[in-house]
Amino acid sequence: xxxxxxxxxxxxxxxxxxxxxxxxxxxxxxxxxxxxxxxxxxxxxxxxxxxxxxxxxxxxxxxxxxxxxxxxxxxxxxxx
Amino acid sequence: xxxxxxxxxxxxxxxxxxxxxxxxxxxxxxxxxxxxxxxxxxxxxxxxxxxxxxxxxxxxxxxxxxxxxxxxxxxxxxxxxxxxxxxxxxxxxxxxxxxxxxxxxxxxxxxxxxxxxxxxxxxxxxxxxxxxxxxxxxxxxxxxxxxxxxxxxxxxxxxxxxxxxxxxxxxxxxxxxxxxxxxxxxxxxxxxxxxxxxxxxxxxxxxxxxxxxxxxxxxxxxxxxxxxxxxxxxxxxxxxxxxxxxxxxxxxxxxxxxxxxxxxxxxxxxxxxxxxxxxxxxxxxxxxxxxxxxxxxxxxxxxxxxxxxxxxxxxxxxxxxxxxxxxxxxxxxxxxxxxxxxxxxxxxxxxxxxxxxxxxxxxxxxxxxxxxxxxxxxxxxxxxxxxxxxxxxxxxxxxxxxxxxxxxxxxxxxxxxxxxxxxxxxxxxxxxxxxxxxxxxxxxxxxxxxxxxxxxxxxxxxxxxxxxxxxxxxxxxxxxxxxxxxxxxxxxxxxxxxxxxxxxxxxxxxxxxxxxxxxxxxxxxxxxxxxxxxxxxxxxxxxxxxxxxxxxxxxxxxxxxxxxxxxxxxx
Numbered sequence: 001x002x003x004x005x006x007x008x009x010x011x012x013x014x015x016x017x018x019x020x021x022x023x024x025x026x027x028x029x030x031x032x033x034x035x036x037x038x039x040x041x042x043x044x045x046x047x048x049x050x051x052x053x054x055x056x057x058x059x060x061x062x063x064x065x066x067x068x069x070x071x072x073x074x075x076x077x078x079x080x
Numbered sequence: 081x082x083x084x085x086x087x088x089x090x091x092x093x094x095x096x097x098x099x100x101x102x103x104x105x106x107x108x109x110x111x112x113x114x115x116x117x118x119x120x121x122x123x124x125x126x127x128x129x130x131x132x133x134x135x136x137x138x139x140x141x142x143x144x145x146x147x148x149x150x151x152x153x154x155x156x157x158x159x160x161x162x163x164x165x166x167x168x169x170x171x172x173x174x175x176x177x178x179x180x181x182x183x184x185x186x187x188x189x190x191x192x193x194x195x196x197x198x199x200x201x202x203x204x205x206x207x208x209x210x211x212x213x214x215x216x217x218x219x220x221x222x223x224x225x226x227x228x229x230x231x232x233x234x235x236x237x238x239x240x241x242x243x244x245x246x247x248x249x250x251x252x253x254x255x256x257x258x259x260x261x262x263x264x265x266x267x268x269x270x271x272x273x274x275x276x277x278x279x280x281x282x283x284x285x286x287x288x289x290x291x292x293x294x295x296x297x298x299x300x301x302x303x304x305x306x307x308x309x310x311x312x313x314x315x316x317x318x319x320x321x322x323x324x325x326x327x328x329x330x331x332x333x334x335x336x337x338x339x340x341x342x343x344x345x346x347x348x349x350x351x352x353x354x355x356x357x358x359x360x361x362x363x364x365x366x367x368x369x370x371x372x373x374x375x376x377x378x379x380x381x382x383x384x385x386x387x388x389x390x391x392x393x394x395x396x397x398x399x400x401x402x403x404x405x406x407x408x409x410x411x412x413x414x415x416x417x418x419x420x421x422x423x424x425x426x427x428x429x430x431x432x433x434x435x436x437x438x439x440x441x442x443x444x445x446x447x448x449x450x451x452x453x454x455x456x457x458x459x460x461x462x463x464x465x466x467x468x469x470x471x472x473x474x475x476x477x478x479x480x481x482x483x484x485x486x487x488x489x490x491x492x493x494x495x496x497x498x499x500x501x502x503x504x505x506x507x508x509x510x511x512x513x514x515x516x517x518x519x520x521x522x523x524x525x526x527x528x529x530x531x532x533x534x535x536x537x538x539x540x541x542x543x544x545x546x547x548x549x550x551x552x553x554x555x556x557x558x559x560x561x562x563x564x565x566x567x568x569x570x571x572x573x574x575x576x577x578x579x580x581x582x583x584x585x586x587x588x589x590x591x592x593x594x595x596x597x598x599x600x601x602x603x604x605x606x607x608x609x610x611x612x613x614x615x616x617x618x619x620x621x622x623x624x625x626x627x628x629x630x631x632x633x634x635x636x637x638x639x640x641x642x643x644x645x646x647x648x649x650x651x
Contacts, residue, residue, distance in 0.1 A: 033608035034600075040539065040608070041356050044331050057112070060329055061151065061199040064176065067608055 002080060007054075008073035014053055015069070018046050028070040054080060081291070081320040084284050089251035089276040091164035093319050098125040098161075101321030104294045107154045108342060111328040117154055121321070124158060131162035131220075132246035134239035135193065138218050142167025142249040145215075145259065146193035147186055149173045149200050152300045152326045155222045155236060157314055159195040167249025168193075170258045171271075172305035175200055176607070183209025188269045189259050189496065192217045195236065198224040205231040253277035259496055260307060262443040263534075263542045271496035278446040281489040283316055285466040289453055290346065290413060290437055292320035297410075299325045299338055299347040306540065307447040308348050308417045332356070339408040348415040351425070352538035354436070358428050361403070384431050390455045396433020403432050413437045417448070418540020420527060420574030423459040430457050439463050440525060445511055446490030450525045461524035462517075471525065472510070473518055480518040481528050481572075485510040516572075527574050533567040533632065535577035537609045545579060548610050552602050556595070557583045559622050561630050562612060568636045569644045578613040580648060582639065584622060591617050591649075600651065614648040 002010070012026045019036050032038065038046075043063070050072075051058055056079045066072050082100065087093040098106075102122040109117040119127075140146065146163045148170065150156045163170050171189040173182055175197075182204060186194065192215050196204065201221045204210065219233035251257075257279055259271045290312075292298070300313035317324050325342050327334055338344065349357075368376060383399050386392060393412060397404040404411070413435045416426075421438050429436045439451035440462035449471060452463035465471045469488045476482035491511045494502035505512055514532030517525050534544045545562035552560055560583045566573070568580070581599065585591065596615075603611045616639065623634040639647075 031604050031608075034604065034611075039352060041332065041352060048331050048333060059199070060331075061175075061197070064199075065178065065607065067604070 002077070004073060004077050007077050007080070008070060010053065011050060011069055011073050011076065014049055015046055018049050026069065028073070029068055031067050032069060032072075033067050050076065056080065081287060081293070084280045084319065087280060088253050089164065089255065090257050090279055090315060091161075091167065091248070091251060093280070094161050094164060094315070095248060097121065097319045097321065098128070101294060104321045105323045106318070107157065107324050107326065108297075109154050109326045109328065110334075110338065110341075112334055113337065116328070119154060124154075124161070127240060128158045128161040128165065129246050130242045131159055131236075131239045132165045133242035133244055134220075135162055135166050135168070135218075136246050137242070138193075140166055140168060140193055140218070142251065143169060143256070144193070145169045145171050145189055145191040146195065147171035147173055147189060147191040148305070149175050149182055149194065149196045149204075150222070150304075151175055151197065151328070152302075152304050152309070152313070153197075153222075153328065154326060155195070156304050157318075157324070159220070159236070160314065162246075163193075164257070165246060165248055167251050169256045172258065172260060172310065174261070174303060174305050176303070178607070179203045179207035180209040183207055183212055185261050185269055185271075186216060187212040187214070189261075189271060190215045193220070194218070195220045195222070197222050198228065201230070201233055205233070251276055253280065256493065258310075260305070260310075260443050263544050263547060268498070268501070268546065269496075270498070270501070272443045273493040273496050274443075274446060275493055278490045278492060279311070279315060281468060282311060282446045282448065282466075283319065285468050285490070286311060286448060286451070287316055287320065288467060289451055290415070292317045292322040292346075294321040296320070296322040296345040296412075297325055297342050298322060299327070299335075299342070299344045301327070301330060301335065301353070302348045302350065302418065302540070306418065307441070307443045308415070311447050312346065312348055312415055332360075336406070339411070340406070341408075343408040343410045345410055345412050346415060347411070348417060350418040350538065350540040351416060351421040352419075352540075354414065354416050354421060354429075355425055355538070358425050361428075361432075380431055383433050387430070387433060388456060391430075391433070391435045391457070393433065393435075400433055404434070407434065413454075417441065419536045419538055420462075422575055426457075426459040430459065440515075440527060442511075442513055444492050444505065445486050445488065445513070446492065449484075449486050449488075449513075458522075458524050461520065461526050463525065464523050465525070471519075474512075476518065481516055482518070483531055484513045484515045484517045484525070484527075486513060487511070528572040529566055529570055529574060530564070533564050533636070535564045535566070535579055536574075537577075539609055541609050543579065543610050548579070548606055548612075551605050552581060552599075555583070555598060555602060556586075557589070558586045559584045559630070561622060561632065561635060563632075563636060563639070565614065565644070565648065568639045579611070580614045580616055581612040581651075582616045582618050582635070584618050584620070591615075596651075603651065612651060614650055616642075616647050616649070 008028045098121045106121040106124045107119045146168045220236040221233045222236040257276045258274045262270045302309040415437045426436045439448045441448035450463040473482040517527045623631040
């Protein structure tokens with residue numbers, strides 16, 4: 001079983017790859033809309049990648065209103 | 081299609097449609113690759129009647145108000161039908177608002193019933209705003225886990241045990257059908273009171289240009305609480321016996337799959353999603369080998385020249401088979417709305433033989449005012465006024481650009497509990513849109529920005545500065561105000577709109593990193609599409625009224641004397 005810190009780090013790594021930003025440039029408290037300059041649709045694309053990685057299904061409502069990696073990680077952690 | 085002339089209400093028309101098209105497929109609901117549900121109009125009626133019976137047993141009377149906060153799904157439409165059948169007034173609310181915003185609108189609307197989904201209710205039930213909605217007596221929650229504590233709410237699914245026939249409550253065309261909030265979560269909710277007549281007239285006008293029929297399948301992606309999806313993803317297809325497809329997950333890959341799997345006829349999208357589709361297609365075209373690309377470009381050229389005067393769907397599907405196959409091969413048009421769409425995006429799709437029905441509308445006007453009739457397709461305009469719409473340009477400048485005003489049977493009755501705002505908005509029967517436009521020689525409307533202090537995002541969200549200002553209250557500055565940048569510095573453009581935070585510092589205070597951090601922090605508390613994107617440090621006291629309210633117009637005039645490029649700092 002992963003710890004929340006591990007889950008958060010794996011999400012940060014996935015986002016780094018998906019949006020092609022320099023390694024280590026994202027932090028858990030970052031607001032991903034602002035930091036990555038992405039829109040809600042691009043967030044959905046990232047979610048698909050996250051689902052595949054963790055082998056879970058994350059309903060759209062679970063990420064409603066979530067805009068930072070730490071909260072996103074906690075939503076995922078509860079489904080692992 | 082039903083002859084809507086003979087109906088007095090949405091409920092009466094829907095009721096007849098359910099009888100007339102009983103064996104047609106009414107709804108398909110899919111979650112990812114799994115099809116969860118497929119209902120005929122008969123099934124729909126059975127479920128709707130059970131909900132209506134339960135509502136009536138709970139003393140829900142004609143003219144009572146019932147709100148729905150749900151994602152797009154079958155139970156949204158079934159519940160709405162039950163509310164109309166019982167003569168109620170529907171209050172469709174945005175499921176993306178925060179719980180406190182939802183409670184604020186629930187309280188303002190005076191709704192006595194709420195139908196919602198378990199994940200939404202889980203958050204609503206514990207939100208502080210709950211105590212404000214004093215009229216709310218009954219909450220139905222869909223899809224709740226078996227042992228969940230519903231905190232006073234009832235299971236929607238339990239209504240389905242009601243077998244007694246409910247009583248149909250007739251309404252008149254002049255009665256209220258819905259209260260639709262066009263904005264106003266920040267303090268002055270704008271609840272548009274829309275009458276049955278508004279919807280019946282709008283539906284006749286829209287379906288005359290973009291008809292539905294049994295076998296047509298509409299993919300419902302825009303939220304159903306939005307005026308567009310309510311009309312073309314519920315009422316319009318239902319009175320024609322067509323099928324509505326709902327997806328519980330709006331991930332791009334499942335949306336793409338739905339086009340081919342369900343052979344979609346129409347879909348409505350906001351500009352943001354349309355642009356995303358364009359990007360995806362362009363990337364695929366660029367990946368073609370040079371030889372294939374030449375052939376493809378030649379086919380697009382042929383298609384362009386053959387569809388100049390009007391679309392020729394059969395021909396385009398033959399010429400550009402693979403592109404059309406990716407959309408299921410039966411797509412007749414993409415309806416785009418909620419915000420302004422850039423002409424090059426519209427033209428991109430039209431050149432591929434996929435007509436994009438763009439238009440221009442306001443909830444206040446009963447959804448659409450103008451729609452591109454495609455004869456010929458004009459990407460640089462928002463189309464011609466729909467049948468029954470009188471549209472005029474008031475006080476045009478030397479270029480013929482002035483405020484767009486509308487008179488029509490589709491125009492709302494007014495804003496709920498806001499007689500003054502209503503009187504400012506509808507003057508002598510003309511709805512003042514606050515948008516700037518002009519007609520070209522062939523009668524197509526072109527838009528050139530706004531007179532009003534607001535922005536509309538590419539996701540179709542209307543944001544009024546007054547609605548987001550409260551979040552900046554803790555800022556340690558002398559005073560602040562939020563503006564739409566294009567309101568201060570008019571751009572004659574409907575794209576690239578952004579909100580600015582104007583601050584006036586205390587004596588001796590400087591605009592330093594600490595202050596920037598505080599602004600970013602507070603800005604981050606807003607939903608992403610509501611955030612400000614620039615800061616202006618204003619050196620003077622804000623002009624104020626005797627009661628110390630900021631004189632926004634005057635402040636905007638003073639700001640306008642400054643050079644936008646040099647005073648707006650990015651956040």
